[in-house]
Amino acid sequence: MSFPAPEIARGFTGEACPARFNLARYCLARAAAETPAKTALIVISDAEAPIDAAEHWTYGELDEAVRRIAAGLFAEGFRPGERLMIRMPNTSDYALLFFGAIAAGLVPLPSSSMLTEAEADFLLTDSHAAAVAVSGELAVHAGKARVIDDVMLKRLKAHPPLGDYADTEANDPAFLVYTSGTSGRPKGVLHAQRSAWGRRPMYQGWYGIGPADVVLHAGAFNWTYTLGVGLQDPWANGATTVLYIGPKDVHVWPRLLERTRATLFAAVPTLYRQILKYCDLASHDLSALRHGLTAGEALSPALLRHWREETGKNLYEALGMSECSTYISTGPSMEIRAGSPGKPQPGRCIAVLPVDGDTEPLPTGETGMLAVHRSDPGLMLGYWQRPGDESEVYRGEWFIGGDLASFDEDGYLWYHGRADDVMNAMGYRVSPAEVEAALSDHPGIAEVAVTEMHVRDDVTVIAAFVVPKGGKQPDKASILAHAEERLAAYKRPREIVFVESLPRTANGKIMRRTLAAK
Known part of the structure; x- marks a missing residue:
């Protein structure tokens, strides 16, 4: 049954992003000023060792370290707007370089440590990166790009800190990520400084996050899911984030949840499924966990039901894409309808458009192309050096990501797959x-x-x-x-x-x- 198309405010209705805006400052400066001694980051390499033995960073220390790297990059001759590729394992240095580059107005390119050398070489060449930060075991043919090795990184971290973060505009480039496209050639998605502001609808529309939360994320930094949910959002809200960099044995996650007293856990459905299959959750104290967060692939009703039965906790799902992160979700303040990823987050302007190219939203109950209004502050600046690709995804005032969906009469979205052949592998588009x-x-x-x-x-x-x-x-x-x-x-x-x-x-x-x- 179809109902009339829902009333849509043609544009993002959330609070407008300030004209002058720096992503790194937004995430770190306020908490560093108000609660400098509070723990911002815990890095754990051994899940069995005492938590006190783990690497701890306060907000004051994190803020200073990021500004040290920003100043060091300037001292080494790097300039705002240049790309800096990061090819390192998931460590605190990875996070410091990412935010330090943005603090200096450079554009970091986070990449996966799982990429082969040839795949990494393509990203370096395509992005025209001025430098690549590498660890010893991850090779890359740097070409004309400078190499930030352990020696230079140590020098950057020791530099006197920059007095303030770069005075960037909201629409200035902040970071570049690569995703798969239908052509088979990875393409760069260039995000603006305002992308962090565009995440604000998630805070209560998905997480219910606050300063008292401890967030454990199971992903890697090359993924916007981890960069956002694991770092940007906890820090923007003065919370604590936990990073685990040890062997990825599935049994480690319940132990970490118990020992860190994590209140929020973020992972892909595949990992939740593995935890339920291989771990004895009854033997762990998960009383601190308020709920789990899931994105990257569809959450099946069976998995949701099984998790609830075993833990007594909810899983809140979100639907998004590399070009805009998440914009549809369930959350603590709403009912979960198993099989639906939820509703548009507060302030978002989301519609379902006809497949044939029309720009008028379809009635409730009809399936079409899921679209985000181009005024959304979380939407990308564009595809890196691919203007032809951009023409294929914009339809008037709408961005079309390639997902087929419909809305029901209560505003819940129902996902009907991809309109193209792009696959979903462990949450990655391939x-x-x-x-x-x-x-x-x-x-x-x-x-x-x-x-x-x-x-x-x-x-x-x-x-x-x-x-x-x-x-x-x-x-x-x-x-x-x-x-x-x-x-x-x-x-x-x-x-x-x-x-x-x-x-x-x-x-x-x-x-x-x-x-x-x-």
Whole structure:
């Protein structure tokens, strides 16, 4: 049944971002001034060691360290607007460099430590980064870019601090992240300083966060989910964030929740599912945990029900994208409807538009393209050096992210998948074309198509459908090894399926959804 389209205020209705705005100052300066001795960051490398033995940073120390790095970058000759790629493990140095670069008006590019050397080289080249910060074990061909190694980083951290954060405008570039596109070539998403202000609707619309909270996030810093939920938002609210950098054994998370007295836990549904499967939650004291946060992939009703039964706690889901972070969510002040990621956060202007290109929102109950109004302060500045890609995602006053959805009569959104072939792997968007390109030069492969395949009702994996060369099936292990050399772990296929031919349309386009249904 359809109802008239809901009344939509054509534009973001939240508080306007100040014209002069620096993301790093917004996240750190207030708490550093008001509660300088309060713990802002706890870095744990050994889940069994006493918490007192972990690395602790107060707001005062964090603020000063970030301004030291900003001043050090200037002293080394870097200038505002230059890109600084970060290719390091998840450590406090990663966070300090990210915020220090923004404090200086530079544009950090956080990258994943899981990327292969070739993948990292592409980001460095495409971004025209002036420098790359690397740890010893993560190689990269720097080319003309300067290398910030451990020696230079130590020098940056020892520099007298900058007197104040860069006096940037709200629309000045703040950071650059890369995401997969349908073309198979990763593209840079350039975010403005105002992106942190654009996260304000999440504070109560998703988290219910306050200064007393302790936030444990299970993700990595190359992901906007972690940069935002794990660092920016806790610090902007004067809360404490916990970073775990030890071995990622699933059993560690209940122990950390108990020992840190975390009040909020953020992860992808896959990790919650693994915790329920392998951990004895009844043996851990989770009384401090108020609720869990989940994003990156759909939260199934079965997983939500199982988590509630085992912990007595809720999971609040959010839906978003690299170009705008999250904008639809459930939260403590609203009812959860299992299977729905929730409602638009307060102040957001969200609509469902016709697939065919019209700009008028569809009636309630009809499925179309999920759209965010371009006035949203969390929306990206644009795609890095890809104006052609931008023309494909803007439709009048709306940004179209590629998701199909509908609203019900109570304002809850129901997700109906992607309109394109982009896959979701452990919360990361992955282009099938990128994976296909990496596999296609295997000597035993004539043709290959990649898509998501269900292995259980609520679990999908990346699968490669291979047409063998010369009719002789290659060894599956050799294909997986080939992928390992060329692709980050989360992009690699988990299943190899041999087929005689690939289904195609009359125009020759591979019908990936047909393959997935086999």
